[in-house]
Amino acid sequence: MDTIFQFSRRGSASEVEEGQALAPKFDADGLVTCVATDATSGELLMVAHMNAEALARTIESGEAWYFSRSRQKLWRKGESSGHSQRVTEMRIDCDQDAVWIKVEQAGPGACHTGRRSCFYRAVPLGKAPDPSLRLELHEAKAFDPQAVYGGKKD
Amino acid sequence: MDTIFQFSRRGSASEVEEGQALAPKFDADGLVTCVATDATSGELLMVAHMNAEALARTIESGEAWYFSRSRQKLWRKGESSGHSQRVTEMRIDCDQDAVWIKVEQAGPGACHTGRRSCFYRAVPLGKAPDPSLRLELHEAKAFDPQAVYGGKKD
Numbered sequence: 539m540d541t542i543f544q545f546s547r548r549g550s551a552s553e554v555e556e557g558q559a560l561a562p563k564f565d566a567d568g569l570v571t572c573v574a575t576d577a578t579s580g581e582l583l584m585v586a587h588m589n590a591e592a593l594a595r596t597i598e599s600g601e602a603w604y605f606s607r608s609r610q611k612l613w614r615k616g617e618s619s620g621h622s623q624r625v626t627e628m629r630i631d632c633d634q635d636a637v638w639i640k641v642e643q644a645g646p647g648a649c650h651t652g653r654r655s656c657f658y659r660a661v662p663l664g665k666a667p668d669p670s671l672r673l674e675l676h677e678a679k680a681f682d683p684q685a686v687y688g689g690k691k692d
Numbered sequence: 693m694d695t696i697f698q699f700s701r702r703g704s705a706s707e708v709e710e711g712q713a714l715a716p717k718f719d720a721d722g723l724v725t726c727v728a729t730d731a732t733s734g735e736l737l738m739v740a741h742m743n744a745e746a747l748a749r750t751i752e753s754g755e756a757w758y759f760s761r762s763r764q765k766l767w768r769k770g771e772s773s774g775h776s777q778r779v780t781e782m783r784i785d786c787d788q789d790a791v792w793i794k795v796e797q798a799g800p801g802a803c804h805t806g807r808r809s810c811f812y813r814a815v816p817l818g819k820a821p822d823p824s825l826r827l828e829l830h831e832a833k834a835f836d837p838q839a840v841y842g843g844k845k846d
């Protein structure tokens with residue numbers, strides 16, 4: 539796919555916040571933050587990043603594309619696992635440095651560890667963080683990540 | 693408040709993903725991403741960042757603290773506006789570089805522009821991004837930001 543895309547130039551804070559022009563604020567690494575929630579349940583599935591091309595492809599195709607910071611690579615969610623994400627709605631925040639996508643998640647889960655959501659552990663509140671603070675597991679695996687991903691990510 | 697805090701050291705990928713130790717992965721700027729959703733409605737309110745101190749204060753106090761990248765400053769949500777956030781639950785993701793807080797949002801909204809949520813505009817899907825692509829306003833102002841913030845943020 540040869541995506542040709544051009545976002546609007548960023549104007550004043552007021553223009554960015556109150557205007558109708560899509561003028562994303564990519565950070566020093568060329569990325570915006572993307573939050574993906576389940577379109578049906580509303581649950582937070584994952585937080586990832588998009589560069590300009592990933593954002594453009596997602597808008598154009600309605601499928602979630604991301605940019606991996608660890609692998610420095612554009613990727614389509616599900617390209618290894620089959621667990622793709624169809625985007626039903628995209629929102630952008632006030633200063634246009636974060637996008638929110640509501641997705642129909644294919645397969646049993648979004649997380650490469652085998653869970654539905656990447657946020658399967660809770661941090662206990664009310665005490666000072668120290669090495670004895672233990673996370674609480676809130677969600678069991680929904681699939682075998684080795685069988686699905688075979689050591690890859692997607 | 694003199695918060696003394698010490699997170700666990702990061703071990704192997706498996707330890708970070710499957711273990712119970714809280715070992716956040718702060719980025720080159722010392723930050724993790726924080727997603728705040730409304731504890732009642734589940735709506736995404738805002739995406740912001742926390743440094744180690746903001747994260748520790750949030751865990752300890754149960755009130756949302758953030759680190760402003762633009763102002764390079766620790767801040768308690770609501771310190772200017774009164775629109776603080778009481779955290780009812782905190783989750784952390786698989787590789788521990790993003791946290792999710794469910795919050796009881798004080799006041800009419802979380803966004804400094806006067807909306808309930810920062811994500812008040814939608815990006816139309818299905819066409820290549822170009823400067824003619826126009827955002828769609830999905831949420832009107834819930835309060836007068838000038839009256840509440842007086843030109844500050846919080």
